[in-house]
Amino acid sequence: xxxxxxxxxxxxxxxxxxxxxGKAHACTSQADITxxxxxxxxKSFENKNIEVVYFKTEWKSLIIKxxxxxxxxxxxxxxxxxxxxxxxxxxxxxxxxxxxFSNREFVEFLKKNxxxxxxxxxxxxxxxxxxxxxxxxxLNIDTDIISDAxxxxxxxxxxxxxxxxxxxxxxxxxxxxx
Numbered sequence: 001x002x003x004x005x006x007x008x009x010x011x012x013x014x015x016x017x018x019x020x021x022g023k024a025h026a027c028t029s030q031a032d033i034t035x036x037x038x039x040x041x042x043k044s045f046e047n048k049n050i051e052v053v054y055f056k057t058e059w060k061s062l063i064i065k066x067x068x069x070x071x072x073x074x075x076x077x078x079x080x081x082x083x084x085x086x087x088x089x090x091x092x093x094x095x096x097x098x099x100x101f102s103n104r105e106f107v108e109f110l111k112k113n114x115x116x117x118x119x120x121x122x123x124x125x126x127x128x129x130x131x132x133x134x135x136x137x138x139l140n141i142d143t144d145i146i147s148d149a150x151x152x153x154x155x156x157x158x159x160x161x162x163x164x165x166x167x168x169x170x171x172x173x174x175x176x177x178x
Contacts, residue, residue: 005113006117007113008050009053014056023068037149037174040174058094095128100128110141118143122150122151130166133145
C-alpha cells in the first residue's frame, strides 16, 4: 500500500482579497484572525517536511476583471500574497478560475511528489475552497478542509457554510494537525 503523502494548500491569500483596501476584499476581519492560524499550520507542516503549496488567482476573463475592479492584476500589489504570511519558500501556483486543479503544473506537482492527501486553507469557502474540494473528490484525492483556517467572502458565520458545502468527516481543526 502506498504511503500517504500530504500537502497543505493555502488558497488566494492575496492583498486584493485580504486587506480592507483590496479591490475585491473578502471578509477582512476573518482574514485577520485566520492568517495567524495558517502561519502556525505552515510552520507545523514545514517542520514535518510536508509540502506547503500557495495559490494565487490572476483573472483572465474580461467580465470577471470588470466585476472585480481588475483585482489581482498580474504584477500589481493586489495580486501579491499577503505579507502577513510568514513563509513563502516555494510552490506558488497561479490559477485563473475557482479550481486549483485547473493548473496543470500543480497536478503534475502532486503526481511527481506522490501527494495523495490535501488539507485546504485560505479563501473563499463559498468559491475556490468549495470548487477545489469537489474537484478533488472527483479525482479521488483525499481532501480535508481545515475549518478554522478558511475565510468566507462575505462576513457570514462559517459553520452554516461548512455544513452546507462539506461532509463533517472532511472537516478538521488546525490543532488536530499540529
